[in-house]
Amino acid sequence: MTERTTYLLVDGENIDATLGQSVLGRRPDPHERPRWNVLLDFAEQEWQQPAKGLFFLAVQETLPMSFVQALLAMGYTPVPLQGEGKVVDIAIQRTAEALRDRDDDVMLVSHDGDFAPQMTALAGNGRRLGLVAFGEFIATSLRQVPGIETFDLEYEVGAFTSRLPRVRVISIDEFDPAQFL
Numbered sequence: 001m002t003e004r005t006t007y008l009l010v011d012g013e014n015i016d017a018t019l020g021q022s023v024l025g026r027r028p029d030p031h032e033r034p035r036w037n038v039l040l041d042f043a044e045q046e047w048q049q050p051a052k053g054l055f056f057l058a059v060q061e062t063l064p065m066s067f068v069q070a071l072l073a074m075g076y077t078p079v080p081l082q083g084e085g086k087v088v089d090i091a092i093q094r095t096a097e098a099l100r101d102r103d104d105d106v107m108l109v110s111h112d113g114d115f116a117p118q119m120t121a122l123a124g125n126g127r128r129l130g131l132v133a134f135g136e137f138i139a140t141s142l143r144q145v146p147g148i149e150t151f152d153l154e155y156e157v158g159a160f161t162s163r164l165p166r167v168r169v170i171s172i173d174e175f176d177p178a179q180f181l
Contacts, residue, residue, distance in 0.1 A: 004104055006051040006128075008043045009092050010036070010076070011110035013058060015153070018111055018137050023164050034159035037074040039132065042157045043107050047128060051107075054079055054095065056088045086114075093118050107132055109153075113139030120145050132157060136168050 043051035096118035107130035
């Protein structure tokens with residue numbers, strides 16, 4: 001029997017756009033972006049199995065070589081895409097559909113409800129499904145995927161070097177007044 005793998009499907013554009021528009025209100029500086037290596041390590045540790053990170057990115061004319069090299073060094077497989085329409089969404093949807101024929105687990109890194117049909121189709125048969133995002137911005141349709149586990153990119157994954165200016169509902173068990181004083 002072969003060991004299961006967690007496929008980490010990263011919609012980097014969605015995470016970057018949500019971070020910039022909804023969290024920071026401006027384009028993130030390089031030091032404010034997620035530490036993608038921490039995310040890959042989290043996926044492996046959380047489900048105690050190897051993780052294969054697929055980082056989907058739309059490119060125009062030239063490949064962003066420094067970013068691609070950094071992804072490779074962290075253990076990701078960059079998937080640079082070009083074409084008409086939402087190429088990253090199309091590629092992630094096709095990848096999720098192809099994973100239906102495998103016995104592996106899937107973690108999606110996105111807030112985008114466009115992936116709900118594919119994630120729902122992956123549910124069941126002992127497959128673990130995860131969603132990594134900023135919890136307050138997750139599409140309702142993704143939250144409704146049967147059996148999906150959600151992980152907050154900042155609070156649970158720990159992908160940022162400093163606290164982000166987020167407003168979120170706090171469980172009374174997690175409430176620390178010192179954070180507000």
